[in-house]
Amino acid sequence: MTEQVGRWIGPAALLAGVLWGVRGGVRLAGPAYWAPQSPLDYAAVAAYSLALLALVPVAVGLRALQEPPPGRWGRTGRWGSHLLVWGAAMAGLGNLVEDGLGFPPAGLVYVAGALLLPVGLLVLGIATLRAGVLPRWTGWAFLAGMLGFLFIEWGGAFVLGAACLALGALLSTTRWGGTSPGQLRQTSWRA
Numbered sequence: 001m002t003e004q005v006g007r008w009i010g011p012a013a014l015l016a017g018v019l020w021g022v023r024g025g026v027r028l029a030g031p032a033y034w035a036p037q038s039p040l041d042y043a044a045v046a047a048y049s050l051a052l053l054a055l056v057p058v059a060v061g062l063r064a065l066q067e068p069p070p071g072r073w074g075r076t077g078r079w080g081s082h083l084l085v086w087g088a089a090m091a092g093l094g095n096l097v098e099d100g101l102g103f104p105p106a107g108l109v110y111v112a113g114a115l116l117l118p119v120g121l122l123v124l125g126i127a128t129l130r131a132g133v134l135p136r137w138t139g140w141a142f143l144a145g146m147l148g149f150l151f152i153e154w155g156g157a158f159v160l161g162a163a164c165l166a167l168g169a170l171l172s173t174t175r176w177g178g179t180s181p182g183q184l185r186q187t188s189w190r191a
Contacts, residue, residue: 012057012061021161049095086120141162
């Protein structure tokens with residue numbers, strides 16, 4: 001199972017990192033994404049929604065990688081994974097429907113997701129640090145990503161994007177043939 005998950009989670013995390021970088025770059029152009037009218041405004045809505053939704057497979061894959069023994073992923077990791085999946089999915093879809101399609105009630109779904117997502121990143125970061133499956137810096141990267149999400153309007157998208165890119169690079173360069181979850185910690189990326 002680890003080999004199957006490992007082969008797709010690295011590229012998924014890289015894609016999430018690129019999308020968060022695109023979201024940050026589009027934000028620098030100053031679009032009016034809350035009331036889109038121009039192509040740039042709609043590009044901002046699409047970039048943000050896709051970046052949020054790209055976190056879903058990353059959270060699912062991390063749960064699959066870290067849950068089996070010998071890690072101590074446990075209940076904390078499962079909760080963090082669930083909160084991140086639900087938060088990212090709700091915020092991404094809520095943002096797309098509210099701003100992209102002009103349906104204001106979907107804003108409540110976005111707000112609920114935007115409240116769950118940073119909590120999910122926080123709990124996932126703590127669980128990753130405790131599990132001891134991945135190098136310790138990956139847990140700290142999730143905590144930095146949480147701060148990036150909280151300060152998204154002030155360049156935080158780049159922080160969250162960098163965390164996803166670093167995780168994606170680690171998992172994409174891991175040789176998965178016969179690698180057990182416990183061996184991931186023994187990589188050259190060890191902190």
